[in-house]
Amino acid sequence: MSNPAEYLLNFFQLNSRDQHRWPLRPLLEACNAIDDDLATRNQLGASTDSFRKVTQYVGTALYEKATKDLQRIETAGTGGRCTIDGPLRDLLGVLATQITPRAILNDEASACVVSLIQSVKETIRIDSSLPNELKFYMLQTITSLELELDKTALYGDFSVEDALMRLFGLIRRAEETSEKPEAWRKVWVDWGIPIVQGMIVNTPQFLLGAASLLAITS
Structure with missing residues (x-):
């Protein structure tokens, strides 16, 4: 799905009858996709608290839907309509207009991703001043990125930019907190910038996000 907020x-x-025709799994995946988008924004310094309430309530509503659907099957009842209140629905509508569509990497940028991963791993190894929690988040994000790279190789559907944006935010945080900021700045300059510059997009929202990342070098 290109816009999970719009999907939800x-x-x-x-209405209730049409809702029962929608499988639960894609709805939950849409909820998770929004969480990923919000996590990326948060890493880049944006406030996302009000929007996170949306996914919390939506997730609860969807699980209630699953319970009602099961009861409907067992009792031949209607199960009822799955709803969220007006303010949350309005916030979901705002998100639907802001969700970043998928970007595309050109060939040169794609080749840089593997080098970026290797460079981050090596810099983590030599930087003893980096907080353990930050190291964990970076390695966790790298694992997600490597998994998405494998999926891309298998299916040809590019879906790694969420993990990339999270990793970029963590690299910036490492530069700010490490006793070796120049090492992390080198990671960004050598590999981060070429990747961002190689993202082929045609939407103002993503171009603004890329511009804010490139501003790290100023």
């Missing part, structure tokens, strides 16, 4: 918004606008 469409679901909550349906």
Whole structure:
């Protein structure tokens, strides 16, 4: 799905009968995709607290839907309509207009991703001043990125930019907290900038995000 917030918004606008035709799994995946998008924004310094309430309530509503659907199957009842209140629905509508669409990497940028991963791992190894929690988050994000790279190789559907944006934010945090900031700045200059410059996009939101990342070098 290109816009998970819009996908969820469409679901909550349906009547009870039509809602029961929608499988639960894609709805939960949409909720998780929004969480990933918000996590990326948060890493880049944006405030996301109000939007996170949306995914919390939506997740609860969807699990209630699953319970009602099971009861409906067992009792031949209707199960009822799955709803969220007006303010949350409005916030979901705002998210639907802001969710960043998928970007595409050109060939040169794609080749840089593997080098970026190797460079981050090596810099983590030599930087003893980096907080353990930050190291953990970086390695966790790298694992997610490597998994998405494998999926891309298998299916050809580029989906690694969320993990990339999270890793970029963590690299910036490492530069700010490490006793070896020049090492992390080198990682960004050598590999981060070429990747961001190689992202082929046609939306103002993503271009603004890329511009803010490139501003790290100023």
